[in-house]
Amino acid sequence: MTVVNLTMSPIRKRNCFLIFIGIVFVPFCFFVILSAPDMSSEDALVERIAELQVRIQYLDSMYRSRQEDLQQMSQHFDQSYNVDNNTSNSPHASDVKHAIRNMSGLHVASGLNPSVSIKFPTAYQFLPHLLDDPNSLKLSYMLSKNRDGVSLVLGIPTVKREKYNYLMDTLQSLIDGLSDEEIDDTLIVIFVAETDLDYVLKVASELERKFPLHLESGLIDIIAPSPGYYPNFEKLQITLGDSLERVKWRSKQNLDYAFLMTYCQIKGTFYVQLEDDIMAKPSYMTTMKKFALEKTSKKEPWIILDFCQLGFIGKMFRSTQLPWLIQFFQMFFNDKPVDWLLDYLITTKECNWDKRDNCKSDKARVWIHYKPSLFQHIGMHSSLKGKVQKLKDKQFGKVALFFPHVNPEADVTSGIKHYKQYSLRRAYHGETFFWGLLPQPGDQLAFNFKSPVLVNKFFFRSGNAEHPTDKFYNTTVEVQPVEAVNPNSNVLNVTQDGFVVVGKFDSAGIATGSIDESIGRINILRLNVHSESDNWAILSEIHIQEKMGKR
Ligand SMILES: *[C@@H]1O[C@H](CO)[C@@H](O)[C@H](O)[C@H]1NC(C)=O
Ligand SMILES: *[C@@H]1O[C@H](CO)[C@@H](O)[C@H](O)[C@H]1NC(C)=O
Ligand SMILES: *[C@@H]1O[C@H](CO)[C@@H](O)[C@H](O)[C@H]1NC(C)=O
Numbered sequence: 411m412t413v414v415n416l417t418m419s420p421i422r423k424r425n426c427f428l429i430f431i432g433i434v435f436v437p438f439c440f441f442v443i444l445s446a447p448d449m450s451s452e453d454a455l456v457e458r459i460a461e462l463q464v465r466i467q468y469l470d471s472m473y474r475s476r477q478e479d480l481q482q483m484s485q486h487f488d489q490s491y492n493v494d495n496n497t498s499n500s501p502h503a504s505d506v507k508h509a510i511r512n513m514s515g516l517h518v519a520s521g522l523n524p525s526v527s528i529k530f531p532t533a534y535q536f537l538p539h540l541l542d543d544p545n546s547l548k549l550s551y552m553l554s555k556n557r558d559g560v561s562l563v564l565g566i567p568t569v570k571r572e573k574y575n576y577l578m579d580t581l582q583s584l585i586d587g588l589s590d591e592e593i594d595d596t597l598i599v600i601f602v603a604e605t606d607l608d609y610v611l612k613v614a615s616e617l618e619r620k621f622p623l624h625l626e627s628g629l630i631d632i633i634a635p636s637p638g639y640y641p642n643f644e645k646l647q648i649t650l651g652d653s654l655e656r657v658k659w660r661s662k663q664n665l666d667y668a669f670l671m672t673y674c675q676i677k678g679t680f681y682v683q684l685e686d687d688i689m690a691k692p693s694y695m696t697t698m699k700k701f702a703l704e705k706t707s708k709k710e711p712w713i714i715l716d717f718c719q720l721g722f723i724g725k726m727f728r729s730t731q732l733p734w735l736i737q738f739f740q741m742f743f744n745d746k747p748v749d750w751l752l753d754y755l756i757t758t759k760e761c762n763w764d765k766r767d768n769c770k771s772d773k774a775r776v777w778i779h780y781k782p783s784l785f786q787h788i789g790m791h792s793s794l795k796g797k798v799q800k801l802k803d804k805q806f807g808k809v810a811l812f813f814p815h816v817n818p819e820a821d822v823t824s825g826i827k828h829y830k831q832y833s834l835r836r837a838y839h840g841e842t843f844f845w846g847l848l849p850q851p852g853d854q855l856a857f858n859f860k861s862p863v864l865v866n867k868f869f870f871r872s873g874n875a876e877h878p879t880d881k882f883y884n885t886t887v888e889v890q891p892v893e894a895v896n897p898n899s900n901v902l903n904v905t906q907d908g909f910v911v912v913g914k915f916d917s918a919g920i921a922t923g924s925i926d927e928s929i930g931r932i933n934i935l936r937l938n939v940h941s942e943s944d945n946w947a948i949l950s951e952i953h954i955q956e957k958m959g960k961r
């Protein structure tokens with residue numbers, strides 16, 4: 411029974427599948443079109459249809475991979491049970507019989523229907539070390555709600571860095587740029603490309619502390635590979651005359667991209683390659699999706715939509731095309747850096763070697779740049795030790811470097827010397843951000859209110875988009891109440907000079923909170939630095955919000 415099912419014509423099954431899609435999707439299509447908020451707009455309709463087209467492509471490829479599994483299984487059955495040993499099953503069986511009769515005395519007939527199939531090379535031929543460990547392709551860590559079928563999958567590989575790790579800033583920027591609706595239609599996959607499980611757990615716990623709701627909702631997946639996934643990097647071939655250190659770094663990167671893309675391929679229609687040290691423009695998702703659907707509906711044969719001019723950031727692919735990249739990276743992982751491979755892949759697909767002058771424009775037809783860029787590189791330190799990465803995308807344009815607010819009238823003093831025009835007084839008035847040189851323990855930034863204020867909430871943001879590491883570290887927020895508080899209070903933390911500690915800058919560089927009713931009105935609010943810092947310090951947002959009508 412099973413065998414008969416398995417050997418049923420694949421073409422017929424595929425047709426069934428497409429009819430199924432037709433039954434489910436055509437009415438759905440009309441439903442979606444009719445219920446679209448902007449029915450009159452022809453553009454919206456065209457975009458919807460394009461969206462359904464790419465979705466069907468995606469579902470079809472999902473179906474094909476199931477079909478591949480089935481085919482392998484049925485071949486296995488055929489060989490085990492030899493059910494297909496009957497030439498009269500083949501379409502031209504009667505012709506064949508006839509021909510055989512005419513060949514008496516020859517052995518040719520015995521060559522018919524042999525039980526031998528050819529076997530294509532698989533990833534194991536390119537990465538033979540994968541066979542040394544039965545768990546080589548097993549994940550060593552996965553925190554996931556198994557979200558799939560989304561429009562957009564964002565892949566972010568991250569590795570240990572000697573200096574500052576920008577991953578949390580990157581994610582914050584990506585999530586801030588998504589609306590609630592977009593959040594439901596997106597998956598962000600964090601690939602911790604390290605085999606040190608302690609480190610993986612450290613990153614995962616930091617992510618959970620920082621983004622508990624988004625892990626819970628399924629927006630964020632965290633994965634890590636097994637040690638067996640990587641070859642012995644000491645034994646790599648030295649290529650392109652690079653140092654072993656560099657060969658190791660770029661070879662691992664290729665394998666990391668192949669892993670991440672393979673995991674993400676089945677999760678959604680479009681895949682976007684990102685890095686762990688970037689920031690995003692607001693509404694980047696809608697912009698990308700719209701652009702992709704526009705190209706699709708115009709039947710432009712794109713392969714890459716490029717939303718950042720740098721390296722391997724902000725490149726969008728159809729998930730159905732990822733297998734090309736994955737296999738290409740696997741084949742040449744030891745030979746070239748990933749951005750060259752990507753270029754060679756597109757060259758191979760698009761360029762005519764007899765007309766190589768046209769190659770650039772041939773490639774540009776399928777590798778389409780979107781301007782202005784939606785992603786900017788913020789990292790200064792590359793993950794390759796000692797390589798300082800100062801490349802910035804000039805197409806990104808300006809981003810907000812500070813967020814102005816109206817604050818209560820106050821005298822402003824800073825124990826930290828400011829740089830150029832970036833004074834604390836101007837920052838307090840919302841004219842710029844404050845930028846101070848290397849904070850030392852005991853340095854204070856103080857706001858002396860002209861008349862005592864009853865504070866509802868305070869919010870301080872340190873660091874900014876261009877200098878995310880210029881944060882306040884180990885710095886508390888303290889207030890001096892009009893009415894002295896008991897210095898030995900066991901409810902409040904009171905400093906020796908009678909200030910109450912009401913908050914502290916966190917690892918994201920933010921200090922926020924409200925001030926307990928019992929403290930009442932305050933004369934002074936100050937930031938108090940407790941440790942020496944290796945970085946300068948920026949205050950990009952200062953908001954001291956008074957309680958209304960209680961002056
Ligand atoms: C096919 O079946 C015949 C008996 O019907 C058997 O003698 C022969 O070995 C089979 N061929 C193969 C390739 O197994
Ligand atoms: C081969 O298949 C045909 C049709 O499927 C069937 O009629 C015939 O009996 C089969 N012969 C053998 C030897 O299995
Ligand atoms: C059989 O063989 C003869 C001579 O070899 C040839 O003329 C004839 O066309 C063949 N018949 C078939 C059906 O192949």
Ligand SMILES: *[C@@H]1O[C@H](CO)[C@@H](O)[C@H](O)[C@H]1NC(C)=O
Nearest residue numbers: 886901902903911912913914
């Ligand atoms: C106050 O001090 C206690 C004990 O030292 C500490 O647990 C608490 O977090 C502090 N609160 C603030 C706001 O710093």
Ligand SMILES: *[C@@H]1O[C@H](CO)[C@@H](O)[C@H](O)[C@H]1NC(C)=O
Nearest residue numbers: 851883884885939940941942
């Ligand atoms: C903050 O500063 C205090 C005082 O110098 C020090 O004891 C403490 O270890 C520092 N904390 C961190 C996290 O650096």
